Amino acid sequence: MKRHGSLQRLKRLLIGLVVLGALGFLAVLGYAFWPTHTRAIAAPASAADAALIERGRYLALAGDCTACHTAPGGKPFAGGLALASPIGTIYSTNITPDRQTGIGGYGLDQFDRALRHGIRADGASLYPAMPFPSYARLTDEDVRALYAYFLHGVAPVAQADRSPDIPWPLSMRWPLALWRKTFAPNPDAVAFDPKRYPDERVARGAYLVQGAGHCGSCHTPRALTLQERALDESGAQYLAGNQIIDGWNAINLRGNPADGLGRWSEQDIVETLRTGRNPHAAVVGSPMADVTVHSMQHLADADLHAIAAYLKTLPPVSGPGPGFAANDATAKALQAGINDSRGAELYVDNCAGCHRTDAKGYSRVFPAIAGNPTVLAREPDSLVRLILGGSSMPATVAAPSALGMPGFGWRLGDAEVAALASYLRSQWGNQAPPVASGLVARIRAEMPGENHASEEAAHAR
């Protein structure tokens, strides 16, 4: 009798759980499929107005739309660029005004829903590779300008969008709505308010950095659920860096004196965005080189200064981290011919010819290693990748020479790269944790080409 009763209770419990689960699932589905209402915005007097189109063209540059929406060798804004995501490859879309394959049929509100809300014309949610959480900050006026540019200032290209290479069930789009509704801000809730900033210039910088520039997409760390930890300076992790983008570490843009921009002047930041280099540092790695070439170098001086002024208002990330306290002991030892560690030998034999024994390099030609944020970053991925494979400065209008550093992966083994990188991070006043050879091996394995030859050599040792 008693056993029979407990079985009954178990059965009832199971049924209850199933019903609860089903109800929960229905609630999730309901949340996902519940349509998002968006405020309609007023159309401009004339969408083909030349000044409005020009304003849109400039904003499209500031937003580097071409970075994703133009494939290598492809027509401008026709899409098709492959973007690796954790669940498979997705392809950017055609945003030319072609009516069949592009966005030629989009009305202003449909355009706005895609841009600021992350919702396609058919109601499905966009993959958050599209930085709509940042574009949510754009003003109505700027949305109108971008619409005018993409519909009247861009040549239509007939090129069908490519479906993502994501297997079912991960390819279902409705879960994207959950992400969007949970993490993407409502544009009206984050409408840009210049009064939050000390002056007009800083406000303009904040608007460009948070909105069109979407700097945080790479430079702000992301949570496990992949949303940026902050979308403006109200979050202490905003632009705190250490996201790895295509293998390169997006540096901390906050005021940290070692791994951030704390010791950079406003002019240093402006020069970096305009020319890819400044008197003591340079753009490292392909992602920021592309941003410099396609986007930042084309902005007006006043806007670059505004961006720099805003970045200089961000306080350092608090807590322990990499440090820098200029110290000439290392330079003095090297200049006396003292190479008292494998790291010192490797530096003198491989690096000092250009970066010099004082690690100050040659201004605007070979970046300094002392106090360099790329060297001192918490995650040393960029430094290791740079040593293994080299990098070139972007060729910009103002500084066309694409000065490059060769890769040393063919002549240095994993342990040697680790010893060298650890040396760089601990000398001339640099204070950052050492680099393990396991990390070097992992990064080398990700890299194509000749870097693997030396891996064989390293194994043969």
Added chain:
Amino acid sequence: MPDDPSFTSRRRFLQWSAVAVPALAAAGAPASGQAPPADYRPAFFSASEWAFLRAAAARLIPADALGPGALEAGVPEFIDRQMATPWAEGRLWYMQGPFVPDAPPTLGWQMRLTPRDVYRLGIAAADGWTQDRHGRVFAELDAAAQDGVLQAFESGKARFEQVPAAIFFAMLLGNVREGFFSDPVHGGNRGLAGWKLIGFPGARADFMDWVERDVAYPLPPVSLSGQRG
């Protein structure tokens, strides 16, 4: 000459060396006087030619109190690998007549023979000449006798049939020097022996730290592959 088999083995050798040379280079400098690995197998030279080349190299730059000689530094390997280059087949030169033996040196190579031919014919003639005079091939003579033979080649006192002894000797001496002082990536100058001997700092890009300081340059040489001497 047996071009096809040697070509195949040369290819195999080059493939092998692409991996092994950086590895050997990175393994660090061998101690002074240490012999090169015995397992190098020449691709161009036959066993008897190889014996001549090793013996001659060891006399032209002998190991002594100053350090390893050409043999220890891998010079025979360098020359064997040199035989696989376009230079060794005369492809860098104008190789058609007229050939004027007493033309001034500025007018270039004045023989139909390529460097490969000079070695092949020259070593055969050298061993033949030595056999006639001493009853043994060059490699089997003692050092003093070898020096005498080499002097006879250099001065032209020795007469070879197909290639003048002095031309053969000059090419051999030149290539031995090249092997001793070239970057180790080419097989010679093993352990950076040549560069250490003369104080050459190797593939270092910059010396600004040492300009106008009136001190001896203290750093050892470094090779293209990053090996420190």
